[in-house]
Amino acid sequence: MTTLGIETSCDETAVALYDPARGLLAHLIHSQVATHAPYGGVVPELASRDHIRKLLPMVDGCLGSAGLAGPELAGVAYTAGPGLIGALLVGATLAVGLAEAWGIPAVPVHHMEAHLLAPLLEADRPAFPFLALLVSGGHSMLVEVAGLGRYRILGQTLDDAAGEAFDKTAKMLGLPYPGGPQLARLAGEGRADRFAFPRPMLNRAGLDFSFSGLKTAVLLKARELARDGQLAEADRVDLANSFQEAVVDTLVAKCARALDATGLQRLVVAGGVGANRRLRQRLRDELTARGAHVYYPRNEFCTDNGAMVALAGSLRLPAVAVPGGRVEARARWDLEDLRQP
Numbered sequence: 354m355t356t357l358g359i360e361t362s363c364d365e366t367a368v369a370l371y372d373p374a375r376g377l378l379a380h381l382i383h384s385q386v387a388t389h390a391p392y393g394g395v396v397p398e399l400a401s402r403d404h405i406r407k408l409l410p411m412v413d414g415c416l417g418s419a420g421l422a423g424p425e426l427a428g429v430a431y432t433a434g435p436g437l438i439g440a441l442l443v444g445a446t447l448a449v450g451l452a453e454a455w456g457i458p459a460v461p462v463h464h465m466e467a468h469l470l471a472p473l474l475e476a477d478r479p480a481f482p483f484l485a486l487l488v489s490g491g492h493s494m495l496v497e498v499a500g501l502g503r504y505r506i507l508g509q510t511l512d513d514a515a516g517e518a519f520d521k522t523a524k525m526l527g528l529p530y531p532g533g534p535q536l537a538r539l540a541g542e543g544r545a546d547r548f549a550f551p552r553p554m555l556n557r558a559g560l561d562f563s564f565s566g567l568k569t570a571v572l573l574k575a576r577e578l579a580r581d582g583q584l585a586e587a588d589r590v591d592l593a594n595s596f597q598e599a600v601v602d603t604l605v606a607k608c609a610r611a612l613d614a615t616g617l618q619r620l621v622v623a624g625g626v627g628a629n630r631r632l633r634q635r636l637r638d639e640l641t642a643r644g645a646h647v648y649y650p651r652n653e654f655c656t657d658n659g660a661m662v663a664l665a666g667s668l669r670l671p672a673v674a675v676p677g678g679r680v681e682a683r684a685r686w687d688l689e690d691l692r693q694p
């Protein structure tokens with residue numbers, strides 16, 4: 354009952370094979386970071402072209418390493434959205450083509466559903482219901498997960514996503530693209546308490562986030578400290594750490610508030626920012642002290658990957674009976690529009 358998973362929604366080409374009984378059989382990730390770095394951000398047309406080049410050899414690579422042939426699989430799952438439309442179409446058309454050729458179903462998967470189910474790939478896996486903190490480059494949200502396809506968004510960002518705030522702040526501090534992980538590294542060398550940046554939305558009721566004001570506060574402070582447009586290294590590392598601490602404080606406080614509001618005791622952390630070590634440490638320390646349990650996918654499955662798509666696809670496969678399928682790709686797709694299979 355092995356499912357092939359294909360992820361091409363943005364700048365990672367990723368493929369994996371997942372079997373509910375045997376677990377993850379193979380996975381490959383190709384990052385396009387080097388392709389986009391000279392432009393300081395993802396160039397959609399370049400992303401699509403690179404997915405075309407890399408995807409089929411990676412599918413062959415996974416099948417080869419697992420010793421499986423396409424027609425032996427149960428289904429082909431692919432990210433159908435949200436994401437860059439051209440990039441999504443590369444994965445969707447190949448997935449549906451392979452499924453037609455192999456006589457098995459193609460299963461469209463919602464990218465954020467795949468992210469929030471990613472901790473189910475690990476040995477320490479959460480049972481339903483749980484609270485999910487989804488923090489990536491495109492999204493920041495708290496979701497109440499009652500079961501597969503039963504999602505209620507409790508709060509989301511009113512402006513920048515958490516990852517976007519990391520990336521933009523990193524750029525201001527002169528770090529090369531993609532800045533989030535580099536800013537986190539720089540933060541490790543600085544002081545968290547030198548600058549009292551705002552903790553956005555903490556003084557207001559509710560579970561929404563806002564990160565653009567914090568980003569502006571860092572920009573203003575950086576301008577004030579710069580001499581001839583240059584920041585001293587000691588200032589850069591302290592700005593980085595004080596920024597990171599403000600984001601982490603905000604996320605930890607909102608998670609605690611959401612656990613209280615829902616009465617849930619399990620928290621899943623997913624999406625690229627979930628790889629942030631300070632966030633992981635603070636969530637674990639502060640939420641376990643309150644009796645909650647925090648679940649993470651391993652680092653490489655926090656950022657975009659094929660394993661989470663294969664897993665989400667295998668859970669939705671029983672509801673998709675017919676071989677092949679329609680090519681589905683949606684740039685925008687509301688998580689709450691999903692239904693139970």
Ligand code: KG4
Pocket residue numbers: 363488489490491492515516517519520531532533534537624625626627628629630655656657
């Ligand atoms: O989930 P993801 O791979 O792609 C999206 O679907 O957006 O998330 C990528 C985002 C980027 O904004 C990146 O800067 C951020 O996650 N990120 C981090 C870290 N690693 C990745 N942000 C903070 N600390 C990290 N260690």
Ligand code: ZN
Pocket residue numbers: 464468489624625656657
């Ligand atoms: Zn993602």
